[in-house]
Amino acid sequence: MTTLDITLCHTAANGHHDVFGGLATHLVQAPGRVNLIGEHTDYNDGFVLPCAINHGTVVACSPRTDLLVRVIAMDYLAAPDEFRLDGTPKHVTVAEWPNYVRGVLWLLWSEGYPIRGANLVITGDVPQGAGLSSSASLELALLQAFKTMYGLTDLDPTRMAQLAQRAENEFVGCKCGIMDQLISARGQAGHAVQIDCRSLETRPVPMPADTAVLIAHSRVRRGLVDSAYNERREQCEQAAAHFGVKALRDVTPEQLARDGAGLPPLVLRRARHVVTENQRVLDASAALQAGDLRTLGQLMAQSHDSMRDDFEITVPAIDELVAILQEVIGDEGGARMTGGGFGGCVVALLPQARVAAAQQALVKRYRSPEGEPALVYLCKASDGAGLLG
Template identity: 40%
Template sequence: MIQSYAPGRAELLGNHTDYNDGLVLAIAVDRGVTLTGTVRSDDALFIAAPEMGDAYEGSLAALAPEGEKTWANYLLGVVAQFQKRGLAVGGVDLRIESDLPPGAGLSSSAALETSTAFFLAHAFGHDALTLLERAKIGQAAEHQYVGVKCGLLDQIASIFSKAGQTTVIDCRSFEVRNAPLAPGVSFVIANSGVKHALVAGEYNERREACEEAARTLGLKALRDIDPETLEKRAGELSPSALKRARHVVGEIDRVARGTAFLEAGDMAAFGRLMFASHESSIVNFENSCPELDALVAAAKRVEGCHGARLSGGGFGGATINLVAAGREEALIQALEAAVPGTKCLVTKAADGARIL
């Protein structure tokens, strides 16, 4: 019997910076996806998802994206990536268990891919597979079997994170390092339950505007300009491209400054950057919504809440809140009153993926 585990992740700073070669600051949360299973003597694949009341049955010989049980593609895509890389795998019986709440923006999909990569590497003698390669396998699985062109942030955060620390990810070099979290703080994830339409189109528009800004300014990516220089060259950009660039360039700067505040143990200063990040999401990137704005405004009024911002892509979903230990319940009451239907959970920075 083999068990693998991979946590979900929460983004603290670095909103929409990953595809701009930028910096991201994240944590792994203390909830995740556990795979329990055994190796078979044939090439059959059996995956049970008891929480969904469903199961998948197939084989390595007939491996292909699943049209009906699409949840299985997160695992099947990882199997396919092992094969593509010449890493031999055999049949398995697997059971999926997760305590990640759905729709809370904690990247349950990346956790499932990562847990699968760790299970297969251990079960079939590929323990030497690097952690970065495991992250890339999860990303490629999502691109090719799920059809989502995700970055590497989610998988890297799920793999490289450490308990009590943040994970700083350079999305150009894929260099990863950890920065400390001062003791005496918690994180509250507030899931608004709101999903707005046209998200894919909105996301694409913003990505294209960032690429337009970099192209117009003669840059490889928006990573290659600082906020002061951007303002000096603002007249070269269209109004839309300028606003999007201001957000991304500002976010990359906030990650750099935020990392220094973490290393100095200044959580209040770090929290102010989280509030500034959300304000930029409202004004510049326009990827917030009234419900998320109400949650952040409510958090700002709670004594002991250092910072709050939208988490992930935006356009609905969740906020992440940095709060002093002991003030979690007061914050949760304020958030749930501000936006009826909001569901909150308290989490902490946890260790990354592993074999149990």
């Protein structure tokens, strides 16, 4: 257990005792993630290369004999949310976090899993609105809690990810792909994980031992449900329909060049990003496996340019962060926007020896539109959802 886990565990366990008057029976966790390359390819049945990170969500839980769920989020000054599993699920409008809880547990109940109510205390340290998947971390931690409390041995990590994705699509209202949930469920320490978002096949890719994962938060907040995320997905679906395929995963660069002329120019650019990004993921996996950070950095730069110019999901502050980091890193790694876009974070892969210089450059040269410095996180590729105690 890391120092981070210990801190979160104490917060969650103490909160359970204070709110519910008894000890939690279990402590579970699920990590956030950073995507190294492969943006907006997941819902196009394509490839992604994320890693789970050592920032996540911890849940202290205890089972109940009735069907009532009582849950409190320690990171918000709010009263516990309460609802029955067998009731009609209702959205909460005063806060966003209860809807993720209600959506996941409603789906688990409606799928016929033998569960009952629970007392839940949630805490975490995934930055909100940063593109590091705090929502998937919460969803997987909740599913891990109920799997542990009620012995749901047939609820394997991939099935957990599928349920979490459905809850976000059908209840929360964000048409996210499967990547965030699947890496939170199947992360592996010391490895990135190449995911085929059609077959859900995962392949761990070892990270070179002397390579740092640096995440720089632009302090520009983003929100997928309220952003143009769903619009981008609709444009991709329009492009796939034009080519007569299920998803853009099935379109080759040659097909795009030959038959893309009939698309509106904007939709063509969206499709070009996805088609080229899928190939970049496969090439990046091979480069990372070989420890070839030079090639990996070139692919990350191409990815960022494509997100900026074809998919149009970066913002000036993000572009500035990438430029600052790439200048320090040179040809020994790379930097790119990560996450859904419109703010959030940049991820950089670089030698440990260049970390201090990168941090100093960010402190000296970057300020958000509101004049704030970047928030910098040095992360480790970590394990997926599981039991802590």
